[in-house]
Amino acid sequence: MAMAPSSSLLLSLLLIMLVSHTTAQPSFLYHFCMNDKGNYTENSAYHTNLNTLLSTLSSNTQVDYGFYNFSQGQGSDKVNAIGLCRGDVKPDSCRSCLNDSRVLLTHRCPNQKEAIGWYDNCMLRYSNRSIFDTMEPDPTYLLWAGQNATDMNQFIQVLRDLLDSLRTKAASGGSLKKYAAGSTAGPSFQTIFALLQCTPDLSEQDCDDCLVRATSDINDRCYGLTNCRIGKPSCNLRFDTSSFFNSTADASPPSPSKASPPTPATNTNSTSTKGKSNSTVIIIAVVVPTFLIFILLISVCIFIRARKSKRSFHNHNDTEVNNEIEPTDTLQFNFDTIRTATNNFSEENKLGRGGFGPVFKGKLSNGREIAVKRLSMNSGQGDTEFKNEVLLVAKLQHRNLVRLLGFCLERKERLLVYEFVPNKSLDYFIFDPIKRAHLDWEKRYKIIGGIAKGLLYLHEDSRLRIIHRDLKASNILLDEEMNPKISDFGMARLFLVDQTQGNTNRVVGTYGYMAPEYVMQGQFSVKSDVFSFGVMLLEIVSGQKNSGFHNGEDVEDLISFVSLFLLLTIFIFSTN
Incomplete structure (x- = not known):
C-alpha cells in the first residue's frame, strides 16, 4: 500500500525522534540573555568575532582540563568567552556540551552581546566586557526537585559541615581547576552527595566568597530539602541524596608546568557539530509544540466539561x-x-x-x-x-x-x-503503588476537574489574577471527600486584570513542572501554570513521576516518553 505524503512526513519525524532520543542533549537548565548589556547587528564585526571565537573555543587548547577562556577581536568589537565543564566530566563529553551550548545560546539570545547558559555538564558565557579574573555572583538560577528531609535539624547540620569542607577544598584548587565533590552519611540512613566548583581564574578568596553566597542561597527555597542546585556565573553548587557525579574522576588537573599555552585552532568539526545542533533544534521544534497541543486540547476539554456541569447543576438547583x-x-x-x-x-x-x-x-x-x-x-x-x-x-x-x-x-x-485538609497531598496517593488503588478513574477525573476549576478561578474569575508558579502534585491537598485544594502560594505572582505576561530574573519552582519559556527566558503567564497542570495531568493518569520515569531499564522524563508515544500513535493511525 502506498503511503500518503503526510504519513511519510510523520514517519520521518518519528525516525528523527527515535534516533535522536538517546543522543540529543536537552535544553539548558537555565539561561540569561542580558538585554541591558547591548545588542549587535547581523554580520557586524562583533557578530563575526563571536562566531569565530565560539566555533574554536573548545579546540583552542592542547590540554583538556574543562576550562576555556579566550578573546577575539579588538576594541568595542572584542568578544570574551568562558567555558567551564563540571570537574568530573570527561574531555569528549565536555567538548560536546560546549558545542551544543554555543549553538543553543546564540539561538536563544540572537542579538545580545552578553549571555550565559547552563547545562548539567557545562556552563558557557560571553560578553563584550572583561569577565576574566572577576567574581560575579549574579545572575543566579536555583532549581530543586527533592523531598523534605525526615530529620530536618540533623540533615541541615550534616549538609552544612559537608559544604564547608568541600568549599575549602574547591577554593584552594589551582589555576586549572577549582572543584570538589564528596559525600557523607546523613540521618535516616541517607547519604548526602555534594559538588562545588568555581571558574579557576578566580583567586582563592573570590572563589570562597562566591561559594559562601551560593550556600546562603539555600535558605531562599531549598532549606531542608534533599535536592538543590544553584548556578552563578563564577561558581555553582549542588547537593542530593542520590549520587550524581563520577566519584572516581580525578579532581586534580594536570600540572601547570605541563600545560602548553593555548593556540588558536580551526574548527574542523564545524559541519558535524552544526548538523547535530540543527537536528537538536528540529527535535525541540517538533516535540514541544506537539506536547503543548496535546495538553491544550485536554485542558480545553476539562474546562468545557467543568463549565457545562456547573451550568447544568444550576439549572436543576438554583439554591446551590x-x-x-x-x-x-x-x-x-x-x-x-x-x-x-x-x-x-x-x-x-x-x-x-x-x-x-x-x-x-x-x-x-x-x-x-x-x-x-x-x-x-x-x-x-x-x-x-x-x-x-x-x-x-x-x-x-x-x-x-x-x-x-x-x-x-x-x-x-x-x-x-x-x-486542616485530612487526606494529605496528591503525590502521597498517585506515586504509591498501593495507595493509588484508592483513586479510581472517577476520583481521578474529579481531582483533575477540581484543579482546573481552581486554576480558572485564579486566572480569570477572582478579583486578582494570580500565577501560582509552583503547581505540582505535592501542592494539591485532598479533603475528606478527596476534593483537591491548591496550596502553597509563597511563590505566586499577582497580575493586573488586563496583564497577560511577566518577566523575572529569579526563577523559582520545581524542575520538571516549569514551562520552557519560564525556564529559558524568565517569562511567566497563565500558560506557565497550564503547562504545570499538564505535567500533573500526565502524572495523575499514568501514576508515574515526571522525573525518574522508568521505561523498562531506561530512566527518562515522562514528557519525552509521552511525546514519543503521541508521534507513534499519530503515525499508526495515519497509515491505517
Missing part, C-alpha cells in the same frame, strides 16, 4: 452556592493560642515541611482542626514569602483553594493558620 465562597475577615491569632493548639509545636503534630518552613496540625479550643505553617526564622526570603502569601491568599476564597483562616505576627514568629 457558587464555587466562590464569600470571604470572611482574616483573624489575627494570639501566639499562645496557636502554641496550645499545636501542643507547643510538638514533633507528634508535625505534618511535614516545605520551603516556607514546618507545618503542624493543631486543634483550637472550639474543636476545629487547623494546619499551621511556621516560618523558618533563619530564612530571610521567607519573610517576603510570608507577606506575599498573606496578601494573596487572604483575598482568595474558592472551594478548590486551601482556605486561610488567619495569621500571627508575635514574638518574632511568622505563622499562617489554614484549614
Whole structure:
C-alpha cells in the first residue's frame, strides 16, 4: 500500500525522534540573555568575532582540563568567552556540551552581546566586557526537585559541615581547576552527595566568597530539602541524596608546568557539530509544540466539561452556592493560642515541611482542626514569602483553594493558620503503588476537574489574577471527600486584570513542572501554570513521576516518553 505524503512526513519525524532520543542533549537548565548589556547587528564585526571565537573555543587548547577562556577581536568589537565543564566530566563529553551550548545560546539570545547558559555538564558565557579574573555572583538560577528531609535539624547540620569542607577544598584548587565533590552519611540512613566548583581564574578568596553566597542561597527555597542546585556565573553548587557525579574522576588537573599555552585552532568539526545542533533544534521544534497541543486540547476539554456541569447543576438547583465562597475577615491569632493548639509545636503534630518552613496540625479550643505553617526564622526570603502569601491568599476564597483562616505576627514568629485538609497531598496517593488503588478513574477525573476549576478561578474569575508558579502534585491537598485544594502560594505572582505576561530574573519552582519559556527566558503567564497542570495531568493518569520515569531499564522524563508515544500513535493511525 502506498503511503500518503503526510504519513511519510510523520514517519520521518518519528525516525528523527527515535534516533535522536538517546543522543540529543536537552535544553539548558537555565539561561540569561542580558538585554541591558547591548545588542549587535547581523554580520557586524562583533557578530563575526563571536562566531569565530565560539566555533574554536573548545579546540583552542592542547590540554583538556574543562576550562576555556579566550578573546577575539579588538576594541568595542572584542568578544570574551568562558567555558567551564563540571570537574568530573570527561574531555569528549565536555567538548560536546560546549558545542551544543554555543549553538543553543546564540539561538536563544540572537542579538545580545552578553549571555550565559547552563547545562548539567557545562556552563558557557560571553560578553563584550572583561569577565576574566572577576567574581560575579549574579545572575543566579536555583532549581530543586527533592523531598523534605525526615530529620530536618540533623540533615541541615550534616549538609552544612559537608559544604564547608568541600568549599575549602574547591577554593584552594589551582589555576586549572577549582572543584570538589564528596559525600557523607546523613540521618535516616541517607547519604548526602555534594559538588562545588568555581571558574579557576578566580583567586582563592573570590572563589570562597562566591561559594559562601551560593550556600546562603539555600535558605531562599531549598532549606531542608534533599535536592538543590544553584548556578552563578563564577561558581555553582549542588547537593542530593542520590549520587550524581563520577566519584572516581580525578579532581586534580594536570600540572601547570605541563600545560602548553593555548593556540588558536580551526574548527574542523564545524559541519558535524552544526548538523547535530540543527537536528537538536528540529527535535525541540517538533516535540514541544506537539506536547503543548496535546495538553491544550485536554485542558480545553476539562474546562468545557467543568463549565457545562456547573451550568447544568444550576439549572436543576438554583439554591446551590457558587464555587466562590464569600470571604470572611482574616483573624489575627494570639501566639499562645496557636502554641496550645499545636501542643507547643510538638514533633507528634508535625505534618511535614516545605520551603516556607514546618507545618503542624493543631486543634483550637472550639474543636476545629487547623494546619499551621511556621516560618523558618533563619530564612530571610521567607519573610517576603510570608507577606506575599498573606496578601494573596487572604483575598482568595474558592472551594478548590486551601482556605486561610488567619495569621500571627508575635514574638518574632511568622505563622499562617489554614484549614486542616485530612487526606494529605496528591503525590502521597498517585506515586504509591498501593495507595493509588484508592483513586479510581472517577476520583481521578474529579481531582483533575477540581484543579482546573481552581486554576480558572485564579486566572480569570477572582478579583486578582494570580500565577501560582509552583503547581505540582505535592501542592494539591485532598479533603475528606478527596476534593483537591491548591496550596502553597509563597511563590505566586499577582497580575493586573488586563496583564497577560511577566518577566523575572529569579526563577523559582520545581524542575520538571516549569514551562520552557519560564525556564529559558524568565517569562511567566497563565500558560506557565497550564503547562504545570499538564505535567500533573500526565502524572495523575499514568501514576508515574515526571522525573525518574522508568521505561523498562531506561530512566527518562515522562514528557519525552509521552511525546514519543503521541508521534507513534499519530503515525499508526495515519497509515491505517
